Amino acid sequence: MSKALQDTSYKLEPDNTSLDRFPGNFGLPIIGHMIEFVKDLRGLVTRQIEKHGAVSKINFMGNKGLLVAGPDAMQKILLDPNRDFSNEMGFKNNLAKFFEGGILLRDFDEHKVQRRIFQSAFKNDPMRTYVQTMNEIMSDDMDAWQDIENFVLFPHIKKTLLTTACKIFVGVERGTPAFDRLYKDYIDMLEGMASIIQIEIPGSKWAKSQAARRDINDFFREQIPAKRKSGDHDFLSFFTKEKMDNGDYFSDEDIVKHMNFLVFAAHDTTTASIINVLYQLALNPEWQERIRQSCKDFATEHNKEALSYDDLEEIADLEHTMLEAQRLHPSVPLAVRRTIREVELEGQKIPAHTKIWLPYFAYYRCSKWWTNAEKFDPDRFGPGREEHKGHSFLFIPFGGGAHKCIGMHFAKIQVKCFLFQFIQRYRFSVPEGYAPWEMLIPMPKPADGLPLKLERITQA
Numbered sequence: 404m405s406k407a408l409q410d411t412s413y414k415l416e417p418d419n420t421s422l423d424r425f426p427g428n429f430g431l432p433i434i435g436h437m438i439e440f441v442k443d444l445r446g447l448v449t450r451q452i453e454k455h456g457a458v459s460k461i462n463f464m465g466n467k468g469l470l471v472a473g474p475d476a477m478q479k480i481l482l483d484p485n486r487d488f489s490n491e492m493g494f495k496n497n498l499a500k501f502f503e504g505g506i507l508l509r510d511f512d513e514h515k516v517q518r519r520i521f522q523s524a525f526k527n528d529p530m531r532t533y534v535q536t537m538n539e540i541m542s543d544d545m546d547a548w549q550d551i552e553n554f555v556l557f558p559h560i561k562k563t564l565l566t567t568a569c570k571i572f573v574g575v576e577r578g579t580p581a582f583d584r585l586y587k588d589y590i591d592m593l594e595g596m597a598s599i600i601q602i603e604i605p606g607s608k609w610a611k612s613q614a615a616r617r618d619i620n621d622f623f624r625e626q627i628p629a630k631r632k633s634g635d636h637d638f639l640s641f642f643t644k645e646k647m648d649n650g651d652y653f654s655d656e657d658i659v660k661h662m663n664f665l666v667f668a669a670h671d672t673t674t675a676s677i678i679n680v681l682y683q684l685a686l687n688p689e690w691q692e693r694i695r696q697s698c699k700d701f702a703t704e705h706n707k708e709a710l711s712y713d714d715l716e717e718i719a720d721l722e723h724t725m726l727e728a729q730r731l732h733p734s735v736p737l738a739v740r741r742t743i744r745e746v747e748l749e750g751q752k753i754p755a756h757t758k759i760w761l762p763y764f765a766y767y768r769c770s771k772w773w774t775n776a777e778k779f780d781p782d783r784f785g786p787g788r789e790e791h792k793g794h795s796f797l798f799i800p801f802g803g804g805a806h807k808c809i810g811m812h813f814a815k816i817q818v819k820c821f822l823f824q825f826i827q828r829y830r831f832s833v834p835e836g837y838a839p840w841e842m843l844i845p846m847p848k849p850a851d852g853l854p855l856k857l858e859r860i861t862q863a
């Protein structure tokens with residue numbers, strides 16, 4: 404085994420696309436299933452499973468491989484006891500164009516070494532200060548929302564969370580040139596990521612996003628010497644001071660790559676999570692009232708306007724609501740890996756070097772596992788029901804195994820802190836008969852960004 408672990412020759416092999424014996428097809432010439440992927444990922448995955456079973460052919464822009472679904476397969480792939488599945492080779496032709504060397508794109512022992520860079524930044528004491536920062540920025544921003552006509556949540560929450568990320572991850576304050584640079588770069592980079600034509604034609608979204616990526620990396624590189632000497636409590640400062648087992652600092656290039664991926668991993672996922680929580684609470688006013696009351700009771704009993712780090716587990720309804728919104732609208736619907744050797748999944752032998760797509764959400768609305776599966780019902784996660792425990796890899800919004808989301812706790816904190824403040828300030832609703840297109844790619848959210856009618860309850 405240990406010989407196999409150190410052998411990285413799998414990285415030199417091309418993708419295996421000789422998959423004739425598997426059911427399904429590779430879709431349209433050149434683009435494969437890309438149109439369905441962007442327009443209706445949920446429908447595509449459901450149809451594939453219904454028609455072809457748990458394993459079937461799939462093709463995204465020439466990335467030919469297999470779609471593999473089911474809790475047993477997820478467990479085997481994510482826990483990966485024999486080190487059969489490579490993240491780096493899975494993500495090579497997509498995320499790697501922006502995040503080569505990011506922690507999600509590292510394999511095995513190298514991944515283990517590199518993941519240590521995060522350890523100080525996620526300790527309890529820094530987390531306490533992040534909670535304070537989040538609460539302050541959120542409070543200022545949401546107070547201003549009451550004066551906005553035709554309020555649409557998406558651009559505002561995105562701005563609030565990117566502002567929070569700049570401060571907590573990089574120590575950059577709103578209103579500074581450094582903030583403006585980083586803020587614009589991340590908007591440009593994220594906007595271009597889902598481009599179908601990935602050629603740097605001047606002025607195109609793709610070209611802008613690649614230029615932004617380069618500038619983000621330059622920005623982090625420039626900051627490293629000063630951050631290493633500083634006593635700052637942002638992620639970049641922690642990363643510059645973290646050491647590997649041999650006592651050396653992580654290299655500047657590693658720090659840059661981890662920072663760039665971190666801001667990406669933290670940002671859109673949490674933005675989507677908050678949007679979908681509010682979307683569901685707007686559609687389900689009885690739940691909105693129940694959570695408002697739970698938050699008010701807690702606020703009154705403890706005399707608090709915002710949650711502190713030690714309060715975060717106290718209101719079970721907040722946790723269950725976030726999870727239920729993730730079940731219906733998963734922030735990360737899909738992952739990808741590549742086999743290193745022949746493996747057996749769902750009773751089928753999958754050849755070496757085959758890309759496999761894992762639709763995490765495939766069974767999140769399946770009546771076999773969930774009662775009234777389409778219904779928003781946070782209590783399904785509560786004591787006595789705990790439907791998510793039907794299989795340990797049935798519900799995996801934060802993934803599992805070695806690459807399980809390192810920011811899960813941070814993300815939950817952010818959603819809970821936001822909701823606690825927002826729901827006590829505003830009663831919110833959507834237009835009568837609101838039934839938007841619920842997109843999944845590039846971000847799961849109502850496609851119109853969620854227009855909300857805000858009714859102020861408490862005054863600023």
Ligand code: HEM
Nearest residue numbers: 506507668669672673676734735738801802806808810814
């Ligand atoms: C609702 C919010 C979030 C969701 C649903 C989410 C989900 C996930 C999932 C599913 C993975 C595993 C992907 C895979 O195995 O291919 C992952 C990895 C990761 N997430 Fe999150 N995430 C969220 C927020 C965050 C936040 C706030 C941070 C940082 C503060 C973060 C940092 C990361 C990192 C660094 C990884 C890679 C870990 C590794 O490869 O070792 N995520 N996330």
